[in-house]
Amino acid sequence: MNRQVLVRYGEIILKGMNRPVFENLLVKNIKKALKDECSIKIHCAQATIYIEPDDDSCVESIVEKLKKVFGIVSIVVAYPAPKDIDKLAETVVANFSSELSAAKTFKVIAKRSDKTFYMTSPEICTEVGGRLLESFPNLTVDVKNPEINVYVEIRENGYVHLDRIPGAGGMPSGSNGKAMLLLSGGIDSPVAGYMIGKRGVYLEAVHFFSYPYTSDRAKDKVLELARIIGGYCTGLKVHIVPFTDIQLQIRDKCPEEHLTLVMRRFMMAISQRIAESRGCQALVTGESIGQVASQTMGALAVTDDAVSMPVFRPLIGMDKEEIVEIARKIDTYETSILPYEDCCTVFTPRHPSTKPKPEKVLLSQSKLDIERLIDEAVEGTELVEI
Ligand code: ATP
Ligand code: MG
Numbered sequence: 001m002n003r004q005v006l007v008r009y010g011e012i013i014l015k016g017m018n019r020p021v022f023e024n025l026l027v028k029n030i031k032k033a034l035k036d037e038c039s040i041k042i043h044c045a046q047a048t049i050y051i052e053p054d055d056d057s058c059v060e061s062i063v064e065k066l067k068k069v070f071g072i073v074s075i076v077v078a079y080p081a082p083k084d085i086d087k088l089a090e091t092v093v094a095n096f097s098s099e100l101s102a103a104k105t106f107k108v109i110a111k112r113s114d115k116t117f118y119m120t121s122p123e124i125c126t127e128v129g130g131r132l133l134e135s136f137p138n139l140t141v142d143v144k145n146p147e148i149n150v151y152v153e154i155r156e157n158g159y160v161h162l163d164r165i166p167g168a169g170g171m172p173s174g175s176n177g178k179a180m181l182l183l184s185g186g187i188d189s190p191v192a193g194y195m196i197g198k199r200g201v202y203l204e205a206v207h208f209f210s211y212p213y214t215s216d217r218a219k220d221k222v223l224e225l226a227r228i229i230g231g232y233c234t235g236l237k238v239h240i241v242p243f244t245d246i247q248l249q250i251r252d253k254c255p256e257e258h259l260t261l262v263m264r265r266f267m268m269a270i271s272q273r274i275a276e277s278r279g280c281q282a283l284v285t286g287e288s289i290g291q292v293a294s295q296t297m298g299a300l301a302v303t304d305d306a307v308s309m310p311v312f313r314p315l316i317g318m319d320k321e322e323i324v325e326i327a328r329k330i331d332t333y334e335t336s337i338l339p340y341e342d343c344c345t346v347f348t349p350r351h352p353s354t355k356p357k358p359e360k361v362l363l364s365q366s367k368l369d370i371e372r373l374i375d376e377a378v379e380g381t382e383l384v385e386i
Contacts, residue, residue, distance in 0.1 A: 001080050002056040005063060006159065007049040010073035010169065023049075026071045026172040029234050033065045045156065046113055063165060068232045070198050071175070072167030076151070078159040083117060085124065088152055089131040092160045096150065099162065100132065105142035108132070111153045124152055171200030173234040179282040179312065180275035181205040182267060183226060183238065184342050185218055188286030188315055190225045190332040191323050195314040196284045197233035204278055205229075205236055206271045206381075208243040213347075218340035223384060228332050230386045239274050242380040243267075246373050247347050250365075257353040258364040260294045265306035265365065270377050272307045282310040288318050293352035302356050 009026055023044050030049065034040060038055040040062075051066075053059060059077055066075050081091040093100075100106065110124035119127065128150070129141055153159040181193040183205040197203050207222045223238060230236035246266050254262050271283050287295045294303070304311055315323055327333035 002053060003059050004078050004080055004159070005051040005053070005059060005066065006076045006078050006161075007051065007066060007072050007167070008047065008074045008164075009049070009071050009172075022071075022172060022175055025175055026069075029069055029071070029172050029174070030066065032234055033069050034062055037062055037065070048155075066167065067165070068168055069172075070168050070170040070200065070232060071172035073169060074164035074167050076161045076164050078153070078161040081158040081160060083114070083154055083158045085119060085127050088124075088158050088160060089128045091158075092128060092132065092150055092152070093135050095160070096148075096162060097136075099148055100136045100150075101138060103147040104138065104140065105146045106132065106139050106148040106150060107141060107143050107146040108150045108152060111151065114154045114156065117154045124154070128152055168198070168232060170198035173197060173200060173232075174202045176200035177282075178202045178204070178278070178280045179284050180271055180278065180280040181229075181236075181284040182271055182286075183207050183222060183229075184286070185221045185225065185336065185338075185340060186286065186342060187320075187327050187333065187336040188288070188291075188323055190229050190286075190336060191326045191330070192284055192286035192312075192314050193229045193236075194232060194326065194330050194332075196312055197229065201282075203229070203233050203236055203284070204239065204275075204280065206239045206241055206274055208241050208267055208270075210244045210247050211242070213244060213247070214341050218342065221335060221338050221340050223386065224335050225332055226384075227386045228330070228335065232330070236386050238384045238386065240382045240384060241270055241274075241377050243377065246377060249368055249373065251347050253367040254364045256349045257351055258356065258361050259347060259349045260352050261299060261302050261356055261361050262365045262368075263347070264294055264299075264303045265361070266370075266374070266377075268303055268306040268311070269370075270374055272309050273374060273378050274381065275309060280309075282312050283307065284312045284314070286315055286323075287313050288315045288320075288323070291320065293354045296354045298355050299353075302358050302361050305358060 038053050038058040041052040043050050079091050079095050081088050108125040108129045110121040112121050149163055151161050176199055179201050181203050183189050193203055209219055226236045226238045250262050
């Protein structure tokens with residue numbers, strides 16, 4: 001019989017009456033993640049999702065893809081077996097012999113959700129453990145700290161498997177509304193997107209692009225980051241906003257100390273416009289307190305003041321090293337550090353204001369035709385689906 005992949009989900013079982021909704025969404029996201037695999041059968045029972053591939057050789061690549069699906073707490077690759085203690089023990093011996101021959105200690109863990117099965121869990125452990133001791137003279141039982149845990153599960157079918165593989169955690173993408181991520185080519189914003197996406201928020205992204213001051217390679221880098229983040233969040237559409245005119249006008253008409261802040265206010269306002277038109281309920285950025293001049297508390301307040309939507313900043317209290325650690329884990333780091341310029345860095349003032357007065361920033365931007373510039377930028381936006 002082919003191996004099956006059993007998926008456990010976590011927090012969604014806490015959702016009471018909504019549970020079927022969450023389960024269905026997770027199943028839908030799993031099917032989407034596995035759409036390029038061999039054909040599968042999939043069903044839910046007892047807080048577990050059972051995936052039966054038609055072709056056993058797909059199991060490893062299915063597991064790799066499932067590791068990126070939010071809402072999954074753990075994954076096991078299980079061998080199905082009839083609900084008969086001899087057959088269960090034989091299945092363990094036949095399929096885990098290489099692992100068991102190489103180990104010194106093991107333990108059997110039995111789970112019996114079918115209470116009509118003719119043996120109790122301790123009896124299953126004793127019986128299967130005894131067979132393994134006979135078949136593998138190298139082994140002894142260690143219940144405290146075994147090298148190998150052998151699981152025997154009695155559900156609607158029998159299953160045997162080794163340790164669980166950790167899943168991505170979080171909640172199924174789309175279970176908690178939709179938000180717009182401001183995605184630069186840096187290290188921080190992809191991590192911010194990952195963290196909010198993990199909570200089940202479906203994301204789209206906006207990227208501000210200042211051609212020819214920033215190159216097509218810089219844009220490609222952002223699209224590659226979007227592809228990686230989209231791998232966790234059931235895809236990520238990117239709105240590419242032409243930003244050159246706005247940056248040139250800011251440079252020419254605003255006092256230097258406020259260049260960055262006025263630019264950030266434009267980014268927020270344009271993002272909010274696009275977010276509203278796409279049914280998003282919040283903006284997401286990768287800012288953290290004090291990381292750069294535009295991220296002091298005063299500067300963040302001036303930035304927030306440009307929009308009415310909630311702004312989520314999941315990295316707000318994190319150090320750069322902590323952010324880098326996540327970036328490495330989710331595989332965005334190597335792309336983020338490619339040395340292409342970002343629109344923010346092209347027009348950076350030498351002495352940015354770190355304690356900006358809101359009324360002075362408003363005065364600084366008053367020479368610009370703000371509404372017209374925002375309209376033009378939104379009209380010129382290009383949508384890229386990853
Ligand atoms: P990152 O590493 O995410 O670029 P950063 O520390 O370089 O962040 P800033 O450049 O000040 O900080 O940008 C702060 C936030 O503004 C970013 O995290 C991102 O959410 C957003 N942002 C910056 N540049 C862009 C851009 N070109 N397009 C879209 N969003 C941007
Ligand atoms: Mg940046």
